[in-house]
Amino acid sequence: MNRYLTTFVASLCLAATLGSGAAAQDYVTPQVVVSNDKVRSNGKIYYSHVVQERQTLYSICKAYNVTLQEIYDANPTLNLETEGLKKDQILLIPIKEGTARNVVKDSSEEQPQASEQATVSPDVDDKPTDKDYFIHRVRWFEDLGSISRKYGVSKAAIMGINGMTSEKVRRRDQIKIPIHPERWENVPTGTTPQTTQPKDTADKADKPADRLLNKIFTKGKSETSVSLLLPFNAAKKPDAQMMDFYSGVLLAAKAPGIAVLFRGDDGSGIDLNVYDVAGGTMPVTEERFAASDFVIGPVTNADLARTVNASRGKAWIVSPLDPKAEALADTIPNVIQAPTPTKAQIKDMAEWIRSDMKASDKVILISQKGAAASSYSASAASAVRNHGLSPENISFNILEGRQMMGRIDGAMTGNGTNRVVIASDSKAFVIEVTRLLYLIASQKKNIVLYGTSKIRTFDEIDVDQLHSLNLHCSVSYYVDYDSKSVQNFLMEYRALFNTEPSRSAFQGYDLMTFFTNLNSEYGGRWDGENNLKGKGLQSDFHLIRTARGGFVNEAVRRIVYKSDYTVSLVR
Numbered sequence: 001m002n003r004y005l006t007t008f009v010a011s012l013c014l015a016a017t018l019g020s021g022a023a024a025q026d027y028v029t030p031q032v033v034v035s036n037d038k039v040r041s042n043g044k045i046y047y048s049h050v051v052q053e054r055q056t057l058y059s060i061c062k063a064y065n066v067t068l069q070e071i072y073d074a075n076p077t078l079n080l081e082t083e084g085l086k087k088d089q090i091l092l093i094p095i096k097e098g099t100a101r102n103v104v105k106d107s108s109e110e111q112p113q114a115s116e117q118a119t120v121s122p123d124v125d126d127k128p129t130d131k132d133y134f135i136h137r138v139r140w141f142e143d144l145g146s147i148s149r150k151y152g153v154s155k156a157a158i159m160g161i162n163g164m165t166s167e168k169v170r171r172r173d174q175i176k177i178p179i180h181p182e183r184w185e186n187v188p189t190g191t192t193p194q195t196t197q198p199k200d201t202a203d204k205a206d207k208p209a210d211r212l213l214n215k216i217f218t219k220g221k222s223e224t225s226v227s228l229l230l231p232f233n234a235a236k237k238p239d240a241q242m243m244d245f246y247s248g249v250l251l252a253a254k255a256p257g258i259a260v261l262f263r264g265d266d267g268s269g270i271d272l273n274v275y276d277v278a279g280g281t282m283p284v285t286e287e288r289f290a291a292s293d294f295v296i297g298p299v300t301n302a303d304l305a306r307t308v309n310a311s312r313g314k315a316w317i318v319s320p321l322d323p324k325a326e327a328l329a330d331t332i333p334n335v336i337q338a339p340t341p342t343k344a345q346i347k348d349m350a351e352w353i354r355s356d357m358k359a360s361d362k363v364i365l366i367s368q369k370g371a372a373a374s375s376y377s378a379s380a381a382s383a384v385r386n387h388g389l390s391p392e393n394i395s396f397n398i399l400e401g402r403q404m405m406g407r408i409d410g411a412m413t414g415n416g417t418n419r420v421v422i423a424s425d426s427k428a429f430v431i432e433v434t435r436l437l438y439l440i441a442s443q444k445k446n447i448v449l450y451g452t453s454k455i456r457t458f459d460e461i462d463v464d465q466l467h468s469l470n471l472h473c474s475v476s477y478y479v480d481y482d483s484k485s486v487q488n489f490l491m492e493y494r495a496l497f498n499t500e501p502s503r504s505a506f507q508g509y510d511l512m513t514f515f516t517n518l519n520s521e522y523g524g525r526w527d528g529e530n531n532l533k534g535k536g537l538q539s540d541f542h543l544i545r546t547a548r549g550g551f552v553n554e555a556v557r558r559i560v561y562k563s564d565y566t567v568s569l570v571r
Contacts, residue, residue: 032063039092040179042152046074046092053087064093088254128161132183133176137223138169153181160187224519225271226512227288227315229297229307231278239278241504242299245320246274247497248508249296251489252516254496270516277303282310290314293524294336294515301325308332316527320511321504323476333549338511340476340539340553343379345452348474348556350383353419353450356472357389360416365391366408366433367423368398376425376454384421391421398429402436409440418447420469425454431461438465448472463565471561477503478557479538480569486537503538510536527551 032055037048049060061068072078074092136147144167148155155167161176161184169175178184228249230242253270275283277298289295289311296318298304304325307317311334318336319325329337353363365384367377384391392411396404412418422433434449441447449469453476455461479486489509493501501509514534518526526532532543533555540555558571 032059034063035093038095040152041074041092043181045095047095049091049093051085051087051089051091055085057085060091060093065096066094070094128176128178128184132180133161133178135174136177138173138175142169143167144169147175147177153177154185156186157181157184160184163187223271224516225273225291225293226515227273227275227284227292227295229275229277229284229295229303231299231303232276233278234276235278241502244502244504245508247493248501248505248510249512251493251496251505252509252512254492270512277307280306282306284310286310286312286314293519294318296320296511296515301328304328304335308335318511318515321507329550329552330546331548331550335550336543337550337552338541339507340556342376342452342454344552344554345474345476345556346376346379346383347554348558349380349421349450349452349472350387350389352472352474352558353384353421354387354389356417356419356448358416360413362411362413362416362418363389363391364408364411364418364420365393365423366420367393367395368426368429369395370397374425377423380421380423384423398426398432405436405439408436409443409445412440412445412447414445416446418445420447420449422449422451422455427458427460430455430458434461434465434469437469438462441468450474453477466561467563467565469561470563473559473561474556475559476556477507477538478559478569479503479506483537489537506536506538510539510541514541 032052035047035049038045039048040046047064049064051060057068057071061071071091071093074094078091138147144155144158147169148158157178158164158175158181159167161178164175228246230245231239232242232246233239249272253272273288273292277283280303284295284307292315295307295311295315297320298307299321301322301324304317304319304322305328308328311317313334316334316336317332318338319328320338323337323339323341325335325337325339329335357363363384365381367381394404394408394411396407420437422430424430424433434455437447437449447469448471449466450472452474455466455471456473456475481487481490489506490501493499493505514536517534518532522529532541532551534541540557541553542555543551544554545551557569560568560570562568
C-alpha cells in the first residue's frame with residue numbers, strides 16, 4: 001500500500017475490505033432499483049446508477065430496458081475484461097421508455113427538449129433564472145477549459161450565462177453551468193453579472209428544490225475539500241484504530257452518486273484526500289493545504305504542531321482524537337480542538353451540581369493530601385467554588401485508607417442529597433474513595449457521585465459501586481444505542497465492513513459529518529459565526545473561539561448510572 005494516498009474516487013469499494021472477511025453466503029441475485037438521479041453528459045441526460053454488490057450488466061440492462069451496447073456506448077471507459085463490474089461504480093444509463101416506474105420527476109422533464117427549443121440567444125436584458133443553471137464552485141486546479149469538458153458544455157455557453165468578459169476564473173468562484181447551453185452560446189459578453197459571490201451567500205441563493213441536480217459532479221449546497229492525515233502505518237502493520245477512524249469517515253462520505261466527488265446525504269459534495277503520516281512524514285504540499293477547507297489530523301500534539309507549520313496558516317487543522325491538544329488551539333489561530341477537553345467537562349460537572357442543588361443538599365469535595373496538585377484536581381476545586389457552591393472539604397492521604405470512612409460519613413447530611421466530587425485523577429485514590437463512598441451509601445446515606453470521563457477509564461472500579469452511587473458523569477463521548485440514527489449507522493457500518501464500529505469509527509463519522517455540514521451551511525465564512533453547534537452519534541459540538549482565534553469544542557454529554565444497572569443519556 002502506498003504511503004501517499006491521493007484522492008479516493010472509489011475508496012468505498014476498497015474500504016469494504018477493511019473489516020473482517022465476510023462469511024460465506026448463498027448467492028442471492030440482488031434487485032436492481034431504477035435510479036431517480038439524472039445527470040447531463042455531452043449534451044444528453046442519463047440516469048446515474050450506482051452498482052450494488054453482485055449486480056450484473058445483464059440485470060441492469062433488463063431493469064433499465066437498454067441493451068448492453070447502449071451501456072458500453074454511454075460509458076466508454078467501461079472495461080469488464082480487465083476490471084470487472086465493481087460495487088459503487090457509477091454507470092450512465094440512457095433514458096428510455098419502460099424505466100419510469102421508480103423515477104421521480106424533476107424540473108428538467110417539464111422543459112422542452114433541446115432539439116425543440118429555439119436556438120436563438122435570449123434578449124440582452126434577460127437574466128437566467130434558477131431553473132436555467134446549477135452552480136459550480138471553482139477548485140484550485142481548474143480552469144474554464146477543464147470545467148467546460150467536465151460538464152460537456154462549451155466555454156462560450158458558460159461565459160454567456162455568467163456575463164464573463166474573459167476565460168479567467170479564480171478558486172472558489174461561483175459560476176453558473178447552463179442546463180440548456182445552446183441558448184447561451186452567442187450571448188454578448190458582459191450582459192449579465194459574473195457570479196463570483198462568496199460561497200455562503202451563493203449557496204443560500206441557489207438551492208431551490210426544483211433545480212436539476214447533477215449528483216455526480218455538482219454540489220447540492222457546497223463542495224467541501226477535506227484532507228485526512230492519519231498514522232495508518234500502511235507500510236508495516238496498519239494501525240487498527242486509524243483504520244476504524246477512516247472507516248467512519250468513509251461512511252460519512254458515502255452516498256449514491258459517488259464519482260469524482262463524494263456526495264453526502266445532506267447534499268454536500270466531498271472532495272476527500274487521504275494521507276499516511278506514520279513516522280512523522282508529511283507528504284502534503286502547501287497547495288493541498290491551501291485547497292483544503294479542513295485538515296483532519298494528525299493525532300499527536302507533535303504531529304499536529306508539525307502540520308500547523310507545514311500548512312503556513314492556509315488551512316483549518318482539526319485535532320481529532322487527543323483531548324490534551326487544547327493548548328494548541330489556545331495558542332495557534334488555525335487549530336480546532338474537536339474532542340471536548342477535560343476542563344470543559346469539569347465546568348459542566350459543576351454546572352450540573354448547581355442546577356441539581358436543593359436547600360437540604362450538601363456538596364462534599366474530596367481531595368488527596370500531600371500529592372502534587374494536578375491540573376485536574378485544581379480545576380475541579382476551582383470549578384465547584386466558581387459556581388457559587390460552598391463545599392465541605394475533606395483531604396486525606398490514601399494510606400489512611402478505611403479510617404477515613406467515619407470522617408466522610410460525619411461530614412454528610414442525613415436530610416438531603418450528598419453531592420460528592422473527587423478532586424483527583426489519581427487512579428488509586430479515586431478507586432479507594434469510591435469504595436468508601438459505596439460502603440457509606442450501603443448505610444442508607446443518599447449519595448450522588450459526580451465525575452468526568454476520567455472515572456470511566458478506571459476499569460478496576462466495580463461497576464456496582466458506580467450504579468449504587470448514582471454516578472452523574474459529564475463526558476465527551478457516549479453512544480445512545482436506542483437512538484434511531486445510531487441504529488441506522490450500525491446497520492450501514494455492519495453491511496459495509498462486516499464488523500462492529502469502535503469508538504474511533506464513531507468519531508471519524510461524527511467529525512466528517514459535522515465539518516462537512518458546517519461548510520455546507522456557512523461556506524468559507526463559517527468561522528465568522530458565533531453559535532457553531534451540531535449533534536453527532538457519539539459526541540456533540542459547540543465550537544468556542546479562543547483568545548488567539550482557534551476553536552475548542554465545549555459540548556458535553558451527561559449520563560447517569562442508575563440503580564437498575566442502566567446508563568442513560570440525559571443531555
